[in-house]
Amino acid sequence: MxxxxxxxxxxxxxxxxxxxxxxxxxxxxxxxxxxxxxxxxxxxxxxxxxxxxxxxxxxxxxxxxxxxxxxxxxxxxxxxxxxxxxxxxxxxxxxxxxxxxxxxxxxxxxxxxxxxxxxxxxxxxxxxxxxxxxxxxxxxxxxxxxxxxxxxxxxxxxxxxxxxxxxxxxxxxxxxPTVRDEHGLAMSSRNAYLDEAQLAIARRLNVILRGASAAISGGADPAAETASASLALLDAGFKTIDYVAARECGSLGPWRPETEGRLLAAAWLGSTRLIDNVEIAARS
Amino acid sequence: MxxxxxxxxxxxxxxxxxxxxxxxxxxxxxxxxxxxxxxxxxxxxxxxxxxxxxxxxxxxxxxxxxxxxxxxxxxxxxxxxxxxxxxxxxxxxxxxxxxxxxxxxxxxxxxxxxxxxxxxxxxxxxxxxxxxxxxxxxxxxxxxxxxxxxxxxxxxxxxxxxxxxxxxxxxxxxxxPTVRDEHGLAMSSRNAYLDEAQLAIARRLNVILRGASAAISGGADPAAETASASLALLDAGFKTIDYVAARECGSLGPWRPETEGRLLAAAWLGSTRLIDNVEIAARS
CATH class of the missing domain: 3.40.50.620 (HUPs)
Known part of the structure; x- marks a missing residue:
């Protein structure tokens, strides 16, 4: 071809x-x-x-x-x-x-x-x-x-x-939709900057976000959950957390429990900045 | 039709x-x-x-x-x-x-x-x-x-x-090209705001600009000519002059004698703001 x-x-x-x-x-x-x-x-x-x-x-x-x-x-x-x-x-x-x-x-x-x-x-x-x-x-x-x-x-x-x-x-x-590796890490051209040890840490990002998203949908306080997720990312080995935030889909205004949302994050691993986001289901 | x-x-x-x-x-x-x-x-x-x-x-x-x-x-x-x-x-x-x-x-x-x-x-x-x-x-x-x-x-x-x-x-x-009345006044929707006395003053705008443009092309100092044109407009009855400026065509950077230019002006007649502009021929 x-x-x-x-x-x-x-x-x-x-x-x-x-x-x-x-x-x-x-x-x-x-x-x-x-x-x-x-x-x-x-x-x-x-x-x-x-x-x-x-x-x-x-x-x-x-x-x-x-x-x-x-x-x-x-x-x-x-x-x-x-x-x-x-x-x-x-x-x-x-x-x-x-x-x-x-x-x-x-x-x-x-x-x-x-x-x-x-x-x-x-x-x-x-x-x-x-x-x-x-x-x-x-x-x-x-x-x-x-x-x-x-x-x-x-x-x-x-x-x-x-x-x-x-x-x-x-x-x-x-x-x-975001394409992820078998560990859930979002594909990114900047993943090429990561060594093996950093890759293992990077793979925690989507896991921590999915956990926080499920908790928020389930009724947990968004501010408390995003703060906990930030601490969990630091604990996992991320150097700096730029943000972990729950927002409304589309407008990216504050998330409201009755709407679909998005949990977005940006964090640094050494000199590499990674971003990811996952859905937040509306509370039923 | x-x-x-x-x-x-x-x-x-x-x-x-x-x-x-x-x-x-x-x-x-x-x-x-x-x-x-x-x-x-x-x-x-x-x-x-x-x-x-x-x-x-x-x-x-x-x-x-x-x-x-x-x-x-x-x-x-x-x-x-x-x-x-x-x-x-x-x-x-x-x-x-x-x-x-x-x-x-x-x-x-x-x-x-x-x-x-x-x-x-x-x-x-x-x-x-x-x-x-x-x-x-x-x-x-x-x-x-x-x-x-x-x-x-x-x-x-x-x-x-x-x-x-x-x-x-x-x-x-x-x-x-700008369309003008028989006195050279540029057609403008805002001319509708002018009374007869103001119209007579407004018609001086293009005359004064054409005079200054010819002088600049002929070798006069652009800064002196634009200042004189401003004074002439005030003398004719304009209330305030926002600018009279000689600029290069297209870029509207400072006019250079070897290039085609534009002499642009904005001035107030009562509560009406008029603008006009004329060519400046490159000096031969």
């Missing part, structure tokens, strides 16, 4: 798209930063099930990294990534350079309120500005009918949904 | 558009706030010359008015406006309500740097945020191939161009 068409420029991407549109084909997109793992591949399979053609963008977006963060060491492995796209049957890989995405004189940003408040924003204040701006650009470049985002980055999924609704961007946003 | 189709909702607009696109028709758009005059009609004629179908939006956008500004008294005359669209041959009037454009929970804004710095922004700090956000929404709603904006609002034209370039919005931005 032949590999995906590779577009390095917006102009080339648009030429390919035009051909597809003239044939009346629908298009789904999966925006990624590369370093593809099984979680990404599940998003691509979802995209392929929803449209005639699937575009995967591979772009490590500098504007969503703070100067202190891991932009330089973020894993880049384009050849390997393209091979994975070929295996899954993706039609087009969009792999622009930073200069193609942010040419000289670039000066626009998109600020999304609502679900961007708190959580990641408390620790990465410009993160969602960077995400919102690049996702808008990707949608204008590729004009897909739908785009698939992982629930692993749950707050990001909510922010992208809010943005598309607010700006009337005609792209359906599809959320896809 | 039958009048334009009137869409009050985004859904209805998209239904009409879908029919056009299925016929392979191209679409041009003219965003307006209504209170249509000959200046707007010239933009529509330009749009009609460039595409098979022309959409005119009529929406007094609340987010580009400051609380102290004239949102409430801004002239609204929808029936009269629709009649003008019919005369010119516009195909669709998009007339959404504020709630249709900004539903409950709306929380996103677009901030454009570059040409938005200074001039209008010094006096209307959130104006271009409001313009950029609503224009992006209109473009996502109507997905036109091109859109026509008047050079009368020259800084706005530059900001919209910068935004579309930065966000890769696939809409060609066309600038159209």
């Amino acid at each position: 032949s590999g995906p068409h590779i577009s390095r420029t917006i102009a080339d991407l648009r030429t390919e798209l035009k051909g597809w549109r003239q044939q009346g084909l629908s298009v789904a997109m999966v925006p990624t930063m590369g370093a593809l793992h099984e979680g990404h591949l599940s998003l691509m399979r979802e995209a392929l099930s929803r449209a005639d053609r699937c575009i995967v963008s591979i772009f490590v977006n500098p504007t969503q990294f703070a100067p202190t963060e891991d932009l330089d060491k973020y894993p880049r492995q384009l050849e390997h990534d393209i091979e994975r796209l070929r295996e899954v049957g993706v039609h087009l890989a969009f792999t622009p350079s930073p200069d193609e995405v942010y040419p000289k004189g670039f000066a626009t940003k998109i600020i999304v309120g609502g679900p961007s408040a708190g959580l990641e924003t408390d620790f990465r204040p410009h993160f969602f500005e960077g995400v919102a701006t690049v996702v808008t650009k990707l949608f204008q470049q590729a004009t897909p009918d739908c785009a698939v985002f992982g629930e692993k980055d749950y707050q990001q999924l909510c922010v992208v949904r809010q943005m598309c609704r607010d700006l009337d961007i005609p792209v359906e946003i599809v959320g896809a | 039958s009048g334009p189709h009137i869409s009050r909702t985004i859904a209805d607009l998209r239904t009409e558009l879908k029919g056009w696109r299925q016929q392979g028709l191209s679409v041009a758009m003219v965003p307006t706030m209504g209170a249509l005059h000959e200046g707007h009609l010239s933009l529509m004629r330009e749009a009609l010359s460039r595409a098979d179908r022309c959409i005119v939006s009529i929406f007094v956008n609340p987010t580009q008015f400051a609380p102290t500004e004239d949102l409430d008294k801004y002239p609204r005359q929808l029936e009269h406006d629709i009649e003008r669209l019919r005369e010119v041959g516009v195909h669709l009037a998009f007339t959404p309500s504020p709630d249709e454009v900004y539903p409950k929970g709306f929380a996103t804004k677009i901030i454009v740097g570059g040409p938005s710095a200074g001039l209008e922004t010094d006096f209307r700090p959130h104006f271009f945020e409001g313009v950029a956000t609503v224009v992006t929404k209109l473009f996502q709603q109507a997905t036109p191939d091109c859109a026509v904006f008047g050079e009368k609002d020259y800084q706005q034209l530059c900001v919209v161009r910068q935004m579309c370039r930065d966000l890769d919005i696939p809409v060609e931005i066309v600038g159209a």
